[in-house]
Amino acid sequence: xxxxxxxxxxxxxxxxxxxxxxxxxxxxxxxxxxxxxxxxxxxxxxxxxxxxxxxxxxxxxxxxxxxxxxxxxxxxxxxxxxxxxxxxxxxxxxxxxxxxxxxxxxxxxxxxxxxxxxxxxxxxxxxxxxxxxxxxxxxxxxxxxxxxxxxxxxxxxxxxxxxxxxxxxxxxxxxxxxxxxxxxxxxxxxxxxxxxxxxxxxxxxxxxxxxxxxxxxxxxxxxxxxxxxxxxxxxxxxxxxxxxxxxxxxxxxxxxxxxxxxxxxxxxxxxxxxxxxxxxxxxxxxxxxxxxxxxxxxxxxxxxxxxxxxxxxxxxxxxxxxxxxxxxxxxxxxxxxxxxxxxxxxxxxxxxxxxxxxxxxxxxxxxxxxxxxxxxxxxxxxxxxxxxxxxxxxxxxxxxxxxxxxxxxxxxxxxxxxxxxxxxxxxxxxxxxxxxxxxxxxxxxxxxxxxxxxxxxxxxxxxxxxxxxxxxxxxxxxxxxxxxxxxxxxxxxxxxxxxxxxxxxxxxxxxxxxxxxxxxxxxxxxxxxxxxxxxxxxxxxxxx
Numbered sequence: 001x002x003x004x005x006x007x008x009x010x011x012x013x014x015x016x017x018x019x020x021x022x023x024x025x026x027x028x029x030x031x032x033x034x035x036x037x038x039x040x041x042x043x044x045x046x047x048x049x050x051x052x053x054x055x056x057x058x059x060x061x062x063x064x065x066x067x068x069x070x071x072x073x074x075x076x077x078x079x080x081x082x083x084x085x086x087x088x089x090x091x092x093x094x095x096x097x098x099x100x101x102x103x104x105x106x107x108x109x110x111x112x113x114x115x116x117x118x119x120x121x122x123x124x125x126x127x128x129x130x131x132x133x134x135x136x137x138x139x140x141x142x143x144x145x146x147x148x149x150x151x152x153x154x155x156x157x158x159x160x161x162x163x164x165x166x167x168x169x170x171x172x173x174x175x176x177x178x179x180x181x182x183x184x185x186x187x188x189x190x191x192x193x194x195x196x197x198x199x200x201x202x203x204x205x206x207x208x209x210x211x212x213x214x215x216x217x218x219x220x221x222x223x224x225x226x227x228x229x230x231x232x233x234x235x236x237x238x239x240x241x242x243x244x245x246x247x248x249x250x251x252x253x254x255x256x257x258x259x260x261x262x263x264x265x266x267x268x269x270x271x272x273x274x275x276x277x278x279x280x281x282x283x284x285x286x287x288x289x290x291x292x293x294x295x296x297x298x299x300x301x302x303x304x305x306x307x308x309x310x311x312x313x314x315x316x317x318x319x320x321x322x323x324x325x326x327x328x329x330x331x332x333x334x335x336x337x338x339x340x341x342x343x344x345x346x347x348x349x350x351x352x353x354x355x356x357x358x359x360x361x362x363x364x365x366x367x368x369x370x371x372x373x374x375x376x377x378x379x380x381x382x383x384x385x386x387x388x389x390x391x392x393x394x395x396x397x398x399x400x401x402x403x404x405x406x407x408x409x410x411x412x413x414x415x416x417x418x419x420x421x422x423x424x425x426x427x428x429x430x431x432x433x434x435x436x437x438x439x440x441x442x443x444x445x446x447x448x449x450x451x452x453x454x455x456x457x458x459x460x461x462x463x464x465x466x467x468x469x470x471x472x473x474x475x476x477x478x479x480x481x482x483x484x485x486x487x488x489x490x491x492x493x494x495x496x497x498x499x500x501x502x503x504x505x506x507x508x509x510x511x512x513x514x515x516x517x518x519x520x521x522x523x524x525x526x527x528x529x530x531x532x533x534x535x536x537x538x539x540x541x542x543x544x
Contacts, residue, residue, distance in 0.1 A: 001021075002018055002019065002029060003018070003019060003020065004016065004017070004018060004019075004045065004049070004052070005018070005019040005028075006041075011034075013034040013035060013036050014034065014035045014036075014041055015031065015033075015034045016031075016033055016041070016045060016048050017029075017030065017032060017048075018030045018032065018048055018051060018052065030051065032047055032048045032051070033047070036525055037522065037525075040511070040522070040524070042100045043100060043511040043524075045100075046103065099513065099515075100512070100513055101512045102511075102512045103154075103509040103512070104151070104152060104155070104509060105154060105506045105507075105508060105509055105510075106154035106155075106510040107505060107508040107510065107523070107524065107526075107534070108138065108502065108505040108506050108508065109134060109138075109153040109154060111505065111534060111537045111538060112138070112486060113134060114538055115486050115489050115493070115537065116482075116486050119182055119183070119485060119486065120182035120185060120186065121485075121486075124173075124178060126166065126169070126175075128158045128162055128163060128166045129169075129170070129175065129479075129482075131146075131158070132166065132479055133482045133483045133486060134153070134483075134486075135149040136480065136483040137483050137487055137498060138153065138502055138506065140461035143160070143164070143167075143466065144160060146163065154510060167475040168471070168475070170475035170478050170479075171471050171475060175478055176243070176474075176478045176481065179481065179482050179485070180242055180243075180263075180266065181267075183241055183485050184241055184266075184267050186485075187235045187239050187241060191236070191237060192236065193235055193241070194273060195236050195272070195442060196233050196234065196241060196263070196275070197233070197234050197236065197238075197274075197275045197276070197448060197449040198256055198260070198275065198276045198280070198449065199231075199276065199449045199453065200231045200232070200252045201229075201232070201453050202217070202218075202219050202220045202221065202227045202228070202229055202230070202248070203227060203228050203230060203457075203463045203464065204219060204221060204225040204226070204227040205225055205226050205227065205228075205464075205465065205468075206225060206465065207226050207468075210226045212247070212470065213228060213245075213248070213470045213473065214228060215227070215248035215249040216249065217229070217249035218252075228245055228246065228247070228473065229246040229247065229248060229250050230243065230244070230245055230246075230462075230477065231243070231246065231255040232449060232452060232456075233259055233260070233263055233449075234452050236442075236445045237492070238448030238449060238451055239485065239488050239489070239492075240481055242259055242262065243477060243478075243481045244258065244259045244262070245473065245474055245477055252280065253279065253280055253281075253282040253285055256274070256280050256285055257285060257288045257289065260274055260289065260292075260294060261292065264292070270293060271293065271294075271295070273295040273297060273429065273442070274289065274294060274295070274296045274297070275296070275297045275298070275442055275443055276296070276297075276298045276299075276446075277299045277446060278298065278299035278300060280298050281298045281300065281301065281426065283332055283333055286332070286426070286428070287332070290428050295427070295428055295429050296426075296427060297425055297426075297429070297442050298426050298427070299423075299424070299425060299426075300330065300360060300362075300425055302419050302422060302423075304330060305419050305422050305424060306415075306419075307330070307331065307334070307337065307339075308328055308329070308330045308339070308360045308362060308424065309326060309328070310339060311328070311339055311343065311344070311346060312328075312346070315344045321364070322365065324363070324364045325361065325362070325363050325436045325437070326346060326363075327348070327359070327360075327361050327436045328347060328349075328360050329347050329358065329359060329360055330358050330360035330424075330426055331356060331357050332357060332358060333356075336357075338354050338356055348431060349430065349431070351428065351430065358426050358428055359426070359427050359431070360424055361424065361425045361427070361436045362423070363422070363423050363424075363425075363436075364422055365423070366421060368420070368423065370421075372421060373420050376413070376420065379396075379398060383396050383399045383409075384408060386399055386406065387399060387406045387407060387408060397412075398413045398416075425439055425443050452488070455488075455498065456484055462477070462480045464476040489541075490537060492541060493536050493537055493539065493540070493541060494533055494536045494537050495536070496533065501537070504529070504530060505530065505533065505534070508524040508530060510522065510523055510524055511524075
């Protein structure tokens with residue numbers, strides 16, 4: 001039978017272990033921890049008892065004293081010194097047995113609350129909303145289960161009804177607008193908001209029917225359930241600045257302009273650069289951004305390369321060198337082409353001269369070419385297997401129908417191999433303001449917004465599975481948006497992913513112990529690594 005074992009270590013601490021007798025010898029099953037004070041010992045004993053409890057049966061009598069003796073560790077000032085007034089000093093009463101009333105990860109909660117306040121979110125004056133945000137960071141769960149998480153953090157949770165009222169207040173009190181304003185102010189102090197990154201994702205619901213918001217549409221997760229489309233705008237370091245929610249059947253290309261216009265109008269911005277991937281590339285979007293005096297950098301589709309690089313292909317063929325960059329123009333629509341292939345030199349985009357074109361930057365990478373060639377070979381082999389009947393016929397690239405049989409589309413395959421290694425970027429920023437290398441580098445910063453989406457979906461579990469009405473879904477996304485801002489700032493301060501940070505600090509549990517009718521809270525013992533994390537977490541980043 002397992003039992004709790006206490007043993008003195010070489011450092012003078014008391015180790016608490018769970019052990020059992022096997023073959024007449026003690027075998028250690030788990031080392032719970034080492035205590036340096038009576039308070040810490042009480043906490044470790046409570047934790048050890050919890051590990052021994054089997055939920056399927058009643059509590060076992062382990063013959064372990066449930067209360068830890070607690071005595072004063074230092075002589076109070078003003079009392080008699082050693083051997084002084086020995087005959088007159090009354091016998092001092094011994095403290096009664098101490099009892100652990102509660103434990104909680106208060107250190108983690110207060111650290112995250114400090115980051116929350118440092119971002120200016122405490123201006124909302126809503127502690128319940130703050131608690132919901134921190135609980136979402138520590139352990140994402142349902143609203144009904146949030147009270148358990150807060151209790152584990154050493155915080156007295158609000159009632160379930162109060163939490164629901166707080167969600168209703170998120171819209172009426174315009175929490176999202178106020179949080180977005182605080183995020184912008186922080187990003188402006190800590191970095192540069194002249195360039196922002198935008199991307200979209202989809203969040204699905206396990207619902208049988210659609211409604212005004214949750215609709216079936218193109219899913220990034222390849223599902224056919226009702227969903228919503230979420231757009232996120234971040235700075236070049238991934239710190240969130242704006243979030244928007246759209247109907248599930250709305251095209252990605254129609255989300256960028258409303259979000260950018262809302263962001264620019266909220267903060268009174270006249271000039272900024274927006275970076276987005278090729279999914280946002282549409283003539284209507286680019287024209288709308290340009291007419292709003294906003295600059296953009298978006299990914300181009302490889303299928304546009306033959307038109308954009310027609311002059312290069314004529315004069316230089318399809319040979320490229322690793323790292324080669326071609327700065328040219330791309331037509332706004334296929335009906336008007338301003339690039340004269342009879343001229344060897346590539347045109348330098350000028351908004352007054354090339355009114356029917358945008359600036360295009362194409363870069364060649366040997367590494368990308370090798371990867372593209374490998375992919376094309378796999379697709380070619382799959383096409384040949386479909387043609388030969390080895391695999392079932394389905395929509396397969398490089399397979400075309402000729403008469404009543406399927407054949408390999410050699411022309412399309414050759415065209416695709418000709419373009420391997422190329423990546424294009426479309427912008428309305430003249431070369432005099434931003435050179436080609438900076439255009440490419442700015443686009444490559446998009447991984448930050450993709451990382452923020454991954455944090456939202458995995459670490460913060462952004463999918464609103466427990467909400468069904470539009471107001472509740474919007475309130476949930478506001479909490480996730482705020483939690484993402486706190487998580488990003490905590491990650492930037494410590495250099496740790498938010499999951500790792502929580503994993504490091506959550507075991508630090510303060511203990512509240514009742515002795516002789518009074519209660520006292522004892523802080524946990526902190527390792528050197530945990531101290532470094534706490535110091536970094538409580539130190540705001542330098543502004544510049």
